[in-house]
Structures are given as structure tokens and as C-alpha cells.
Amino acid sequence: MDYPERIRLAIQYMEEHSSEKILLEAIAKASFISPFHFHRIFKSITNSTPREYMERIRIEKAAHLIQYTNLGIGDIAYDVGYENHESFSKVFKKIFGSTPQEYKRKFKSIFTKKPLEIKLDSPIRKKSESLNVLYMRHLGKYSQVDKTWRKLIQIASKKIKIDKSTRLIGIWHDNPNITSAENLRLDACIVTKEKMQVEGLDIKTIAEGEYLVFRYYGDYAQLDLVYSNIVRDHLLTNKIELDNRPSFEDYIQSPAFHSPKDYITDIYLPIK
Numbered sequence: 001m002d003y004p005e006r007i008r009l010a011i012q013y014m015e016e017h018s019s020e021k022i023l024l025e026a027i028a029k030a031s032f033i034s035p036f037h038f039h040r041i042f043k044s045i046t047n048s049t050p051r052e053y054m055e056r057i058r059i060e061k062a063a064h065l066i067q068y069t070n071l072g073i074g075d076i077a078y079d080v081g082y083e084n085h086e087s088f089s090k091v092f093k094k095i096f097g098s099t100p101q102e103y104k105r106k107f108k109s110i111f112t113k114k115p116l117e118i119k120l121d122s123p124i125r126k127k128s129e130s131l132n133v134l135y136m137r138h139l140g141k142y143s144q145v146d147k148t149w150r151k152l153i154q155i156a157s158k159k160i161k162i163d164k165s166t167r168l169i170g171i172w173h174d175n176p177n178i179t180s181a182e183n184l185r186l187d188a189c190i191v192t193k194e195k196m197q198v199e200g201l202d203i204k205t206i207a208e209g210e211y212l213v214f215r216y217y218g219d220y221a222q223l224d225l226v227y228s229n230i231v232r233d234h235l236l237t238n239k240i241e242l243d244n245r246p247s248f249e250d251y252i253q254s255p256a257f258h259s260p261k262d263y264i265t266d267i268y269l270p271i272k
Contacts, residue, residue: 006031007045008137008202010038014050015173018057019081019244024050056183058082059095061244063178066104068231069242073100079244118226119217123234126213128268131206133169133189134198141181145170145188146255152188153256155200160192164257167191171206171248176224189248209245211268215252219260230267243270 010031014022027050028038042050058080065076074085077100082088092100134156138148153162160166173185195203212234216226234240252264 001032003033003041004045006033007042010042010050011046011053012202012204014054015057018054018061019079021081055091056095057173059092060174060179062088062092062100063096063103064175065242066100067107067175067178068235070239071241073104076100118222118229120226120229121215123212123214123230125271126211126268128206128208128211130208131169132192132195132203133187133206134192134196134201134203135171135187135189136201138184138186138188139182140184142176142184142186145186148186148188149255152190152201156190156198159196159198160190162190162256168251168254168256169248170251171246173246206248207245209243210271212240212271214267214269216265216267218263220263220265221260223265226267230269235269241272243272245270 010027010033013027013030024038025035028035031038033041039050042048042053046053048056062076062080065071065079066073069076071079073089077085077088080088082091089099092098092103096103098106134152136148136152136155138145149168156162167190169189169191171187171189173187174183176184179185195205197203214230214234216223235242247267247269250266250268252266253262255263
């Protein structure tokens with residue numbers, strides 16, 4: 001296992017435990033790197049220290065919750081792993097240049113715009129079973145994610161059959177309106193019946209949980225606006241609280257087998 005792969009294990013561990021108080025030794029252990037060398041290796045590969053990386057994903061998650069929920073600032077700080085409101089506000093201002101309260105006022109007007117004319121079914125509440133997935137991490141602009149999907153399918157098809165029945169999902173870790181393009185993270189996933197190893201791909205299990213599921217019909221070019229529409233007309237209006245888990249998209253009719261006008265996407269938003 002090379003060092004970039006070990007650092008991916010560390011990042012996966014940090015993301016899964018981002019709301020908890022975790023020690024550097026625990027992160028290093030997850031990556032099978034000596035704590036003595038871990039800090040230097042992590043920075044050389046990610047261009048940030050483990051603390052800086054953890055702060056960024058926590059604060060960006062907080063910014064997402066400020067924009068997309070009715071939660072109070074104190075509750076959001078606690079949800080993303082800060083017990084001290086003052087330290088949360090200090091780190092938030094360092095990253096975004098404004099306090100959480102100022103940030104909330106700035107984006108309050110986003111959801112006053114006229115609703116989009118989009119084809120979106122009424123949401124349903126659904127408990128998703130746990131999912132075993134083979135995945136490949138995409139880091140960078142979401143507009144370039146096609147390359148990652150093609151590589152994922154090319155590698156996976158050597159061991160499993162890929163056809164219209166194959167369940168493809170995308171786990172979105174970042175909001176492109178919050179996170180800089182070079183730091184955007186998406187896991188391109190293939191759902192498998194059981195855990196399996198495929199050289200060149202990572203594996204993980206998405207825990208079962210409650211979701212609000214929206215079925216969207218149409219091109220992916222409007223997805224960012226679709227999410228804004230969902231938040232304004234459903235989440236905030238009905239005071240629905242999002243959970244800390246990542247949202248994901250289930251590609252019912254995907255680019256691999258259909259044209260853009262025929263795309264069907266189920267959008268899973270985690271709820272408490």
C-alpha cells in the first residue's frame with residue numbers, strides 16, 4: 001500500500017469522525033503510518049496539516065447547515081464537533097471572513113427567488129438499508145467528474161458485470177457554493193451485494209438511515225438550482241432538520257445508458 005492510498009484511508013477516517021474529538025495518533029493508526037511520520041506525509045500529499053484539513057471540512061459543513069437548515073448557530077457548532085461557541089466562531093471567521101451570524105444574514109436572501117420550473121416529484125420519507133460500495137474519490141471541479149466515473153466503471157467491469165441494472169450512486173461531500181473548486185469531493189460508487197475487493201478501488205459501507213428522497217427528471221446542468229429549490233420549498237418551509245451524514249444521488253437512468261433529457265435521479269437528503 002503506497003502513501004497516497006494510506007492518506008486516503010486517513011482522510012476517510014477523518015471524514016467519518018469529523019464531528020468527534022479525535023487524536024492524531026488515531027488518524028495515523030487508521031492510515032498504518034507511524035504517528036512520528038504521519039503529520040509530514042499528510043501535509044506533503046494534501047498540502048495541509050491534519051488539523052487544517054479537519055477544521056476546513058467541519059467549518060464548510062457548518063456553512064452548509066447555516067444555508068440549508070433552520071438550526072441555531074450553537075446547535076450547528078455542536079453538530080460539527082465544536083463544544084466551545086467562541087472557538088467555532090473564530091475558526092469560521094478565519095475561513096469565511098465573517099462570523100456565522102453575518103454569514104447567515106448574507107445568504108438569507110438566496111431562497112426568496114422565484115421557484116424554478118423543474119420536473120421534481122413530491123418527496124417521500126425512506127429508510128435506506130446499509131449499502132456496500134466500491135468507489136473512487138473525485139477531487140476537484142464537479143464538471144470534470146465524468147473522467148472519474150469512466151475510470152471507476154472501466155476498473156470495476158474487469159471483475160463485475162456493469163449493465164442497466166447496476167446501481168450507481170454519487171456521494172457529495174461538499175457544496176460548490178461553499179467549498180473551493182480544487183477541494184470539492186465526490187465519491188463515485190457502484191453498489192455491490194456484499195463487500196468485495198477490487199484492485200484500484202476503495203470500499204466502504206454506507207450506514208442505514210432515514211432520508212427525504214426527491215426524484216428529479218432532467219439534465220445534471222440544473223442540479224445546483226434543483227437543490228436550492230428543494231431547500232427553499234421543502235426543508236426550510238417545513239422545518240425539516242438535516243442529519244450530519246452526506247447526501248447522495250442514486251442515478252436511476254444515468255449517462256452510461258441514456259441521453260440527458262431522459263436522466264432520472266433520486267436525491268437522498270439525510271434527515272434526523
